[in-house]
Amino acid sequence: xxxxxxxxxxxxxxxxxxxxxxxxxGFLDNQFTExxxxxxxxxxxxxxxxxSLFFDDCSKLINSMxxxxxxxxxxxxxxxxxxxxxxKGSSSSVGARRVKNVCISFKECCDVQNRExxxxxxxxxxxxxxxxxxxxxxxFNLEQQIVQAGGAIPQVNIN
Amino acid sequence: MLAGNAPGLQHPNSxxxxxxxxxxxxxxxxxxxVTKRLLEKLGCExxxxxxxxxxxxxxxNVEMPYRVVIxxxxxxxxxxxxxxMKIRKFYGYHWPLIIALTASTEDHVRERCLQMxxxxxxxxxxxxxxxxxxxxxxL
Numbered sequence: 001x002x003x004x005x006x007x008x009x010x011x012x013x014x015x016x017x018x019x020x021x022x023x024x025x026g027f028l029d030n031q032f033t034e035x036x037x038x039x040x041x042x043x044x045x046x047x048x049x050x051x052s053l054f055f056d057d058c059s060k061l062i063n064s065m066x067x068x069x070x071x072x073x074x075x076x077x078x079x080x081x082x083x084x085x086x087x088k089g090s091s092s093s094v095g096a097r098r099v100k101n102v103c104i105s106f107k108e109c110c111d112v113q114n115r116e117x118x119x120x121x122x123x124x125x126x127x128x129x130x131x132x133x134x135x136x137x138x139x140f141n142l143e144q145q146i147v148q149a150g151g152a153i154p155q156v157n158i159n
Numbered sequence: 160m161l162a163g164n165a166p167g168l169q170h171p172n173s174x175x176x177x178x179x180x181x182x183x184x185x186x187x188x189x190x191x192x193v194t195k196r197l198l199e200k201l202g203c204e205x206x207x208x209x210x211x212x213x214x215x216x217x218x219x220n221v222e223m224p225y226r227v228v229i230x231x232x233x234x235x236x237x238x239x240x241x242x243x244m245k246i247r248k249f250y251g252y253h254w255p256l257i258i259a260l261t262a263s264t265e266d267h268v269r270e271r272c273l274q275m276x277x278x279x280x281x282x283x284x285x286x287x288x289x290x291x292x293x294x295x296x297x298l
Binding site: 031034035037038040043046049050053054056057082085086088089090092093094095 | 187188189190192193196197200233235262283284285286287
């Protein structure tokens with residue numbers, strides 16, 4: 001029993017450290033904390049489900065914006081702007097801080113109809129969401145290990 | 160007025176002022192899912208819709224005593240203001256309550272909301288305690 005408790009404690013510690021590091025490195029902001037508050041025993045997969053929806057959104061929006069930016073002589077900046085706006089909104093709602101920040105620059109490029117700038121931002125937003133996806137997958141894996149070892153997911157306070 | 164130390168953040172009881180039906184309208188899945196869960200966490204029964212039409216249809220159902228519509232103003236394919244206007248046109252200014260969610264801090268948005276008969280506004284991204292206090296204020 002003691003050995004099991006140690007395993008759980010170690011896993012919890014790893015989880016906590018990892019989550020804190022994601023905030024410290026700017027991947028996540030306070031809105032992710034808010035999201036975690038909405039999860040409970042009745043809805044244990046809530047956060048995972050929401051971020052999954054978010055990453056699906058990212059993929060779809062990036063694809064459609066990419067199409068709009070494809071031909072230099074015929075860029076639909078209105079469509080791109082609409083995509084950025086949506087992406088900014090949903091990244092903001094889930095606490096995906098880096099993705100949201102790229103969207104701010106992205107919008108500026110869109111406003112001045114800078115295709116090159118938009119393409120750079122598009123590439124960056126693609127990179128950032130995929131990076132976050134990997135990080136969160138690691139986090140959820142740690143969560144699962146804790147649960148499987150019979151432990152509880154720690155409440156983590158981010159300062 | 161309300162019992163409990165962390166009002167609305169504990170398990171809802173029969174005295175909870177927030178028990179009641181709410182419609183939440185947002186275009187995208189992420190925002191709709193988050194807002195719905197947030198409201199449920201506060202003890203509300205929620206119907207989540209993704210179009211003005213669905214919203215108006217839900218309101219016309221006399222068997223469901225909706226009290227509040229949470230309306231996301233920033234929707235790419237529909238105008239949130241238009242939905243608010245239609246709600247007021249069909250149902251008048253006293254029911255349902257409309258609370259708008261907006262990412263904008265501009266005054267003209269606030270003014271337009273008041274003109275449309277919106278009863279409250281919340282800045283996005285929505286925080287649990289902010290939704291809590293805004294609903295209590297409005298209800």
